[in-house]
Amino acid sequence: MDVDFTKPAGIQRKQYRDFTDQINPKPNVLVNAIWAFVVGGIICTVGQGFLNAFLAAGLPVLESGAMTAVVLIFIAAFLTGLGVFDDIAKYAGAGVIVPITGFANAMVAPAMEARNEGLVLGVGARLFTIAGPVLVFGIVAAWLTGLLYFLFR
Amino acid sequence: MPAAKKQGLQTLVFQNPPVIVAAGTVVGGKEAQGPLGKTFDLAIDDPYCGEKSWEHAERRMLEDAAKTALKKAGLGTQGIDFFLAGDLENQILASSFAARSLGIPHLGLFGACSTFYEGLIIGAVLIDGGFAEKVLVAASSHCCTAEKQFRFPTEQGVQRSLAQSWTVTGAGAVILASQGAGPVITHATVGKVIDLGQSDPTNFGAVMAPAAADTIVRHFQDTGRPPEFYDLVVTGDLGIYGRELAQGLIGDHGYRVEGRYTDCGILIYDHDTQDTHAGGSGCACSAVVTGGYLLQQLQAGKLQRFLGVGTGALLNVDSPKQGETIPGIGHGVVIERR
Numbered sequence: 001m002d003v004d005f006t007k008p009a010g011i012q013r014k015q016y017r018d019f020t021d022q023i024n025p026k027p028n029v030l031v032n033a034i035w036a037f038v039v040g041g042i043i044c045t046v047g048q049g050f051l052n053a054f055l056a057a058g059l060p061v062l063e064s065g066a067m068t069a070v071v072l073i074f075i076a077a078f079l080t081g082l083g084v085f086d087d088i089a090k091y092a093g094a095g096v097i098v099p100i101t102g103f104a105n106a107m108v109a110p111a112m113e114a115r116n117e118g119l120v121l122g123v124g125a126r127l128f129t130i131a132g133p134v135l136v137f138g139i140v141a142a143w144l145t146g147l148l149y150f151l152f153r
Numbered sequence: 154m155p156a157a158k159k160q161g162l163q164t165l166v167f168q169n170p171p172v173i174v175a176a177g178t179v180v181g182g183k184e185a186q187g188p189l190g191k192t193f194d195l196a197i198d199d200p201y202c203g204e205k206s207w208e209h210a211e212r213r214m215l216e217d218a219a220k221t222a223l224k225k226a227g228l229g230t231q232g233i234d235f236f237l238a239g240d241l242e243n244q245i246l247a248s249s250f251a252a253r254s255l256g257i258p259h260l261g262l263f264g265a266c267s268t269f270y271e272g273l274i275i276g277a278v279l280i281d282g283g284f285a286e287k288v289l290v291a292a293s294s295h296c297c298t299a300e301k302q303f304r305f306p307t308e309q310g311v312q313r314s315l316a317q318s319w320t321v322t323g324a325g326a327v328i329l330a331s332q333g334a335g336p337v338i339t340h341a342t343v344g345k346v347i348d349l350g351q352s353d354p355t356n357f358g359a360v361m362a363p364a365a366a367d368t369i370v371r372h373f374q375d376t377g378r379p380p381e382f383y384d385l386v387v388t389g390d391l392g393i394y395g396r397e398l399a400q401g402l403i404g405d406h407g408y409r410v411e412g413r414y415t416d417c418g419i420l421i422y423d424h425d426t427q428d429t430h431a432g433g434s435g436c437a438c439s440a441v442v443t444g445g446y447l448l449q450q451l452q453a454g455k456l457q458r459f460l461g462v463g464t465g466a467l468l469n470v471d472s473p474k475q476g477e478t479i480p481g482i483g484h485g486v487v488i489e490r491r
Binding site (some may be wrong): 001002003004012013016017019020022023025026027028032036083085086088090093096097104105106108109110112115116130140 | 308309312316393398405481
């Protein structure tokens with residue numbers, strides 16, 4: 001007996017939750033973590049390569065960092081446009097979503113979809129649907145950190 | 154006094170069983186490559202169908218399915234009394250636009266992914282009640298319009314949950330008539346909205362299984378028929394895990410459907426090679442499998458009678474975020490060879 005339908009609704013729900021826990025497939029966390037580590041590592045290595053190249057070309061440290069971010073954003077946006085990014089992310093998961101590449105993808109993907117709803121109310125309005133919360137809480141966290149630094153330095 | 158054509162609590166018995174005289178099915182590329190690929194009338198590989206948006210494409214598929222059914226039945230749009238249709242777009246717009254171009258008196262339906270079966274029931278009622286001679290019933294879904302509306306942008310890099318299903322791209326249409334040759338609809342069991350507290354919008358199988366089980370058990374109780382009376386019991390889009398859950402819940406009520414129970418969402422894709430995770434879902438899942446494969450099995454005499462149950466998860470984009478659980482619904486229809 002998985003769920004006893006003579007029991008009150010609360011107990012039925014609890015029994016059903018236990019039943020679904022038995023049946024639902026479990027993700028393979030280890031495999032996912034290895035994929036994320038390897039792909040995330042590759043992206044960081046590629047980024048470091050660009051950084052070194054910009055430094056070697058004579059760009060100052062700050063500008064080199066910014067240029068590296070620009071290049072990675074371009075690559076991620078380009079792969080999103082080609083429809084490849086989501087195929088990579090299927091395996092790489094957090095490895096490709098957590099670095100700046102994920103942020104670029106989160107901006108381009110909704111923009112591509114919204115283009116037939118117009119430039120302003122479509123693309124303009126939808127551009128930040130995924131990235132918006134990241135920005136909001138990123139800015140809030142930065143502001144709080146700054147405040148703590150100001151008070152306790 | 155109980156209604157004259159009702160048996161038990163939720164089951165309708167048709168005195169002059171409406172005949173399914175023709176069916177039309179249109180699917181996308183992924184469905185065409187699946188195990189049922191050859192059972193569909195039309196396959197369109199391009200997710201845009203050459204149109205400017207996915208929404209236009211879905212509407213085109215719905216119209217094409219309806220036109221295919223009409224053509225097979227040798228009927229024009231004037232020969233149809235009602236066009237019953239629904240889909241998953243906001244405010245079922247694909248259906249409204251298809252109805253605009255078909256020009257048949259229209260009732261728009263929403264039963265989430267159970268819409269096609271809801272349409273079969275209402276169509277059969279209209280015909281057996283004497284309000285219509287011929288009714289066109291259709292439903293559509295499109296994986297891109299559904300993903301866009303309910304989940305993430307399609308190019309967004311996300312890992313899909315393992316219990317998640319793949320929305321079927323396509324449309325199915327059938328023509329019900331008061332007379333003619335073809336399989337008939339003898340009974341229908343209208344489902345209740347059932348909620349066993351599931352709230353994961355990426356696991357519709359678990360959400361809908363209790364509703365499917367409730368309707369199936371109710372059907373057996375109302376009609377007094379044992380599961381063995383049917384060659385097949387087939388749910389709409391529970392997928393692999395939902396089917397197992399539903400089978401367990403039906404067993405908890407004391408009915409055993411093992412060996413004669415499957416799901417349209419399992420039939421439509423190849424689980425091992427097509428990477429659909431739990432299986433197919435969406436309005437079109439039950440519509441194209443019923444309108445294609447299942448009706449063809451009846452016509453070929455491989456099945457005599459089946460109980461089909463369209464299943465739907467009742468949510469919108471905001472309800473899970475607002476902490477609501479997701480209720481489900483299932484509508485049962487008995488289709489017999491004649």
